[in-house]
Amino acid sequence: MEREEQRNRRYWKNLATTLHKEGRYAEALRIYRQAILTNPDDADVSYNLGNLLRTIGQNEKAISFYEHAHRLNPKDPDILINLAPLYRSGQRHDAARQCYEKILQLDPENATAHYFVAALAGQTPPRAPTTYVVELFDQYAPTYDQHMNQVLKYRAPELLRNLLLNYAPTRGRRFLTCDLGCGTGRSMDAFERLITTVDGYDLSPVMLQRAAAKNIYRQLIAGDCIETLAAAPASYELFVAADLMPYIGALDPLLEVIREKAKSPAFLVFSTEFQEHGESPRLLTTGRYQHSLAYMQSRLRAHSMSLRAFQVEALRLQAEQPIQGGLYLVEV
The missing domain is CATH 1.25.40.10 (Tetratricopeptide repeat domain)
Known part of the structure; x- marks a missing residue:
């Protein structure tokens, strides 16, 4: 019994x-x-x-x-x-x-x-651990697009596309594109008319499976974005990082490799969680980093990059409250 x-x-x-x-x-x-x-x-x-x-x-x-x-x-x-x-x-x-x-x-x-x-x-360690990011987004992948669109009202990709259209010479131009932290390919839905060929880089294998199903990318590369981009043979005219910076505190290693892989003249568009004051990144209890305009300006100058446009906008909701983000257009 x-x-x-x-x-x-x-x-x-x-x-x-x-x-x-x-x-x-x-x-x-x-x-x-x-x-x-x-x-x-x-x-x-x-x-x-x-x-x-x-x-x-x-x-x-x-x-x-x-x-x-x-x-x-x-x-x-x-x-x-x-x-x-x-x-x-x-x-x-x-x-x-x-x-x-x-x-x-x-x-x-x-x-x-x-x-x-x-x-x-x-305290503020330099970046989020790889194991944490992989586990987080592997679990998130099946519901990511729906949750970001319907619950969080996420709009960073569209805002970044508009920044590029409004402040860069893009008339009739299509870019060889690098999508950093590409996830499911959500960002490229917004950039579709501005790209010729696009490669995606992401830590999460499950997110990359979702991206592959969209048939957007020439190739999808799994692994740390900095390490895999540094090892890639390709160079790019446009770098998109819609939600990567909030998981990287100290941005110098990333900016350095973007500089190395830029096919001049190239552009970089990215978003951050916005910190109004401060000369260094700040790690929040959410596990995401904030970056200030002053910090970004100092790091861009250090890598000989020019800030072409900057805006502060609500990028998404968190606990039904708007999260302010910094939107950057950079000439590399």
Whole structure:
């Protein structure tokens, strides 16, 4: 009888997990709730239910199930890895810091935890860890376009295209283009009429799979944008980085390789999260960097680049509030 109950529990857990992956959230939620009632001490069920609730935007309920799962299984770092971002998004910074510190006790080499401990302490490491960015966007890829367009009202690519059209000599010109941090190819939807050939560079293999399905790119290169661009044989007339800079604090290595790969005269258009004052980047508790105009001007001068146009605009929403960004047009 006990074995039969165990088989039934495994069956319902597996079914709920499958329904979640297929996007059948209401059905998965119903089964998980039944499972948690019959077996409230199953850490896996609490954890998976937390994952589902987070997926459908019920963060406070997700937190309670993650916390319950952690009490049942305090040595599982995956529970804490999923719980900490919900504390951060809810401005519960002390709880988030404690969460990341517990992760480091279990996994001292966890780069994401080190990164957010620094962010929550007001420190600014030079860039986001590769493992963090890959994990973030691999998970985000299936819903990225829909979420950016419909929920976050993301419009940086369109604003950057307009900046290029308004302030650069583009009449009748089409560019050999490098799309840095290309993701799913969302930016090239806006630039379609301004490009001839485009290559995409991104860390996330799952995002690149989505980009490949759009048949926009000549080639898609997986890996660190700075390293892969430096190794590429191609040179480019236009560089687009619509949402790359918020994951790179110190921009000198990127600007240096763009300079090396520019087919003169070339242009660079990019967006940042805008910092009004300050001579250096600032890492926010969101895990994204802000850059000021003063910082960008100093770094562009250092790499012999000319700032042709700059604007501050609302790029997207976060927690239903507009995020101000800096939009830059640079001649390389």
